Amino acid sequence: NAKAVQAQANQSNVYSDVDGVVDDVTAHVGETFTGNPLQGGYVRIVNNTDMKVVVTVPENYSGTISKGSKVIVEFPDGNPSFEGVISFMGYSVGLTTRGFNAEIKVPKNMNLKPNQTAVVKILDYQAPNTIAIPLNTIQNDEGGKYVLVAASRNGSLVAEKKQVTIGRFSGDSVEVLSGLVPGDALVTEGFQDLLSGQLLSTSEK
Incomplete structure (x- = not known):
């Protein structure tokens, strides 16, 4: 019937759960497509509109750094630096890294690409008039x-x-x-x- 045909047609289309552009396609015509990179071909979607910098902070700073702490983010490849604040802090310490994740939102006007390297300087202490x-x-x-x-x-x-x-x-x-x-x-x-x-x-x- 028509519903079965439509359902079968829908299964031939691939939908992304995030907005963005196709950055890489490893699936080929005739291959089984699961969408799982570990099980064969995949399509990578990149969204450059809502980017963030993720940094691992050593656990000994857990008492001096918090959400809202000021940061300076610099890029070794020559991109302009920017000032921001920590927008998110992880709640657990990594077993191998002995640190916790912190995130900084990237301003909309930054021309950056995913997986670029950044240097993050975090203000963990200040003493006016010292x-x-x-x-x-x-x-x-x-x-x-x-x-x-x-x-x-x-x-x-x-x-x-x-x-x-x-x-x-x-x-x-x-x-x-x-x-x-x-x-x-x-x-x-x-x-x-x-x-x-x-x-x-x-x-x-």
Whole structure:
């Protein structure tokens, strides 16, 4: 009957459950088509209108990164970078990666292709008005960590030891949580051979 013929005709057509364009066809005329890449030929559909960047974040950042965290996404192939936020975070840690997935939505005007490589920089910590100093200026003694600053005494500059408590690291710099105040003149050269109270000399570069 007509319904049976129509049903049979419908089975000869292939429908995609997503919008997009055909990117690859491995099915050939006369072959059995299942739509499963593991069982033979298939048709790959690509949709470039709603793209996202997926990154695996190490599990030790699970307490400092959340949905809405700011990110910068860069592309090694020269495509423009963009700023965004994490739109989704996975709820489990991968057994092999020891990380969780995070997703960032790609702006509509980006000319990108699926499976491109991206570098994602995530803002996991910020401390407004913090004091950061070169890491190599930190020294240790029996009292803990300290730095030398230039202090004025009787019209002369002398080295003064200040015990410090440090916080987070960023490249070659370290955050100082306590021990220094804005305006302290940190000694950054020759400090290894200086003693507290020793006269300082300055030079212009």
